[in-house]
Amino acid sequence: MKALVAPSYGPLDQLVVTDVPKPAPGPGQILVRVETAALNPLDAALVVGAMREMMPVEHPFVVGMDASGVVEAVGEGVTGYAAGDEVLAYTHFHPGTIAEYTLVTEGPDVAPRPAGLDAARAAALVSTSLTGECVLDAVAGEAGQALLVIGATGGVGSFVVQLASRAGLRVLATAAPADAEYVRGLGASEVIDYTAVDTLKEALRLAPDGVDAVVDLISRGPALAGTAAAVKEGGRLVSTLMGPTEFERGVTVTYVRMATRDGRLGALAERVLSGDLSVEVTATYPLSDAPKALAEFAAGRYTRGKVVVTV
Ligand SMILES: NC(=O)c1ccc[n+]([C@@H]2O[C@H](COP(=O)([O-])OP(=O)(O)OC[C@H]3O[C@@H](n4cnc5c(N)ncnc54)[C@H](OP(=O)(O)O)[C@@H]3O)[C@@H](O)[C@H]2O)c1
Structure with missing residues (x-):
């Protein structure tokens, strides 16, 4: 089969x-004929080896972790899926999804694709919405609390903004001017043009005592100490990257690692189908152009939404 390698x-x-060998489903596994795969920043990091200590990969490495497609065959013991079912899946990048076929283990990493949800949006919502929910869990916010989201226009950020606003939080979101209406449409109450003003100073102007929580999807390491300055005493800092474990003024930090849980992926897909949540597919490349797709995505060509590869 053809794959991005x-x-x-x-x-x-x-x-x-x-060409790489077509995978075969072992016990509990589902072989999926991929229709669409979505790109994530981690895909590029795994290729260049930036994560090789924490997340080593075997070579030749088939890239990708999010997919939507059709069940081709199931392994022994699979009871909930059969050939022909439409699904969306998170494969933990082993094996990759930017390929004609991929494998997923039956359980929380796979869900039926609701009728009416196209393969592109289905693939685009997988890691982004699941990470968004993990982030919201860590925020543990209550209606009326103020949440600053840094990196709000990206795949994860767009779901954080939507989930937080649906939960009744006041969301302050960063966006370049061209994306201001987009993040307002997602549910942001206030938009901070991070290209023109200092995000943290502006957040403190809008919430003078500090926000109840910050979700920072951009900063890593010591830079997060700066972010914590926008949080009120005893508030929360949530990051999808890595950094210090202790901050001043009783600000607590959670470093989120995306995890799947039973029922979550399917429920998120239903919410996208119903229009309660949305995911924007910004660009679509054919499999033959997948190297260009990942290079352009990693170079920051797209300012919002998701880039997908159709197979
Ligand atoms: N720990 C986990 O389990 C996990 C899971 C998923 C993702 N992640 C990580 O979380 C991060 C976000 O992922 P993603 O998929 O959302 O990435 P993405 O789609 O590439 O989005 C990043 C967004 O950040 C914006 N941005 C860049 N610099 C900014 C700045 N200085 N201030 C404010 N916004 C800025 C970009 O907008 P512009 O185009 O306007 O610059 C872009 O919309 C990545 O580092 C990813 O590796 C971790």
Whole structure:
């Protein structure tokens, strides 16, 4: 089968679309014929080897972790799915999803694709919405509390803004001017143009005692100490990256690692189908152009939403 492959750790320009063996479903596994795969920042990090200590991969490495497609075959013991079912899946990047076929284990990593939800949006919502929910769990906010979201226009941020606003939080969201209406449409109460003003100073102007929580999807390491300055005493800082474990003024930090849970993926897909949540597919590339897709995505060509590859 054809797949987007990294022969070894190295720059993104080594990526090729080439033939690799078609996977076979083992016990409990589902073989999915991929219709659409979505790109994530982690895909590029795994290719270049930036995560090789924490998340080593085997080479040749088939890239991708989010997919939507049709069940081709099921392994022994699979009871909830059969050939022909439409699904969306998170494969933990092993094996990758930017390929004609991928494997997923029956359980919380896979869900039926609701009738009426197209494959592109289904693939685009997988890691983003699941991470968004994990982030919201860590925020543990109450209606009326103020939440600053830094990186609000990206895949994860767009879900954080939506989930937080649906939960009744007052959301302050960063966006470049061209994306201001987009984040307002997602549910942001106030938009901070991070390209023109200092995000943290502006957040403190809008919430003079500090916000109840900040979700920072951009800063890592010591830079997060700066972010914590926008949080009120005893408030919360939530990050999807890594940094210090202790902050001044009783600000607590949670470093979120996305996890799937029974029923969550299917429920999120239903919410997107119903229009309660939305996911924007910004660009679509064919599998033959997948190396270009990942290179352009990693270079920051797209300012919001998701980039997908159709297979
Ligand atoms: N821990 C986990 O389990 C987990 C899971 C998923 C993602 N992540 C990580 O979380 C981060 C976000 O992921 P993503 O999928 O949402 O990425 P993404 O789709 O690439 O979005 C990043 C967004 O940040 C914006 N941005 C860039 N610099 C900014 C700044 N200085 N201030 C405010 N906004 C800025 C970008 O908008 P512009 O185009 O306007 O710059 C873009 O919309 C990534 O680092 C990813 O690796 C971690």
